[in-house]
Amino acid sequence: MKPWLLSLCIVWNSLNLQAQFGTNQRYSFSLLELSNSARSQYLGKASALTYDQDLSLTYHNPSLIDRDMRGHIHFSTAAYLGSYIASLGTIFDIKSIEMPLMVQGNFIIYQEQNFTNIEGNRIGIFSPYELVLATGTAFQYDKYRLGGQVKFMMSDFFLEKQIGIAMDLSATYVNPYHQITAALLLKNIGHQLYSSSGLALWPTKFDLQFGISHKLKHLPFKISLLGHSLNILDPAISSDNYLISPYIPFYRLNNHIANTILSHLVVSGELHLGKALRLGFSYDFMKNEELRYYAFRGLAGFAFGGQIQSKRFNIGYSIGKASTIGESHMVTVVYKPNL
DSSP states (O other), X not given: OOHHHHHHHHHHHHXXXXXXXXXXXXXXXXXXXXXXSHHHHHSGGGGGGOOSSOGGGGGGOGGGOOGGGTTOEEEEEEEETTEEEEEEEEEXXXXXXXXXXXXXXXXXXXXXXXXXXXXXXXXXXXXXXXXXXXXXXXXXXXXXXXXXXXXXEEEEOSSXXXXXXXXXXXXXXXXXXXXXXXXXXXXXXXXXXXXXXXXXXXXXXXXXEEEEEEEOSSSSEEEEEEEOOTTSSOOSOOGGGOOOOTTSSSOOSOOSHHHHHHTTEEEEEEEEETTTEEEEEEEEHHHHHHHOOSSOOTTTTEEEEEEEEOSSEEEEEEEEEOSSSOEEEEEEEEEOOOO
């Protein structure tokens, strides 16, 4: 069998299995779903619908990779509940095939943990971490952009070490005349390859996404709507799967069709004040459903932020509400040399 045909069969089999398992399946490497920049955080998953030469967004949609971004360098950092998150990436120009190559690394170092013996006495400390290394490319055909990336994952939780691999495939339609962008994404097609404990190896959480965005004709405002987890009937965690109190997160009182539909949607908006300033927000209904309290919905699932853009630098800041007790503050700097 030809190698490309074998690869296609493996990918197709992975998609079928993950679509069948749905929310009852266990997944590995949740780090893949974290935002890697301030702008991707305040636009949420709908950041995959923004094509404007911003390197910090290419990780979430590899078809946004462009040769015009060659030499750009992106760095982001965030602190959340004692954990440290960082991302670093750049784009090279492969002149021999006239295609760009994006290389990026994302990692999270969790709060220090105590290491105890069998009697419960502390004998040391350790810092768990997870790491993703990604590389991808894209090309354009007429108004369509096609891209893909491969991601290598590694985690170390002291007694449990894991290694995995995943890939993203995406296609983006860009119509500058009507100010419309649409994208289809197949994200996190992969599997855990190694577990030091010898436990079962789990797949990564495959995510089928489709979205569309439109920049208004008479207002400097862009609105985006993205559907995610389209391969799963009900992506939100249901109270039927967990024996827990209704006064803590992950509890849903009304598991009806409206929640099921809305749990697939992320809406975002971005105000363009000239070429120098972007202000935006997003709302992820599924995050709000999973992280709200029974009597207090709060702002979980909301994100707000902005980005200042100049000829040489983009500087962004965003705040994303992750629960009623905490949020993620992320800062991003993108350097754009004159090449």
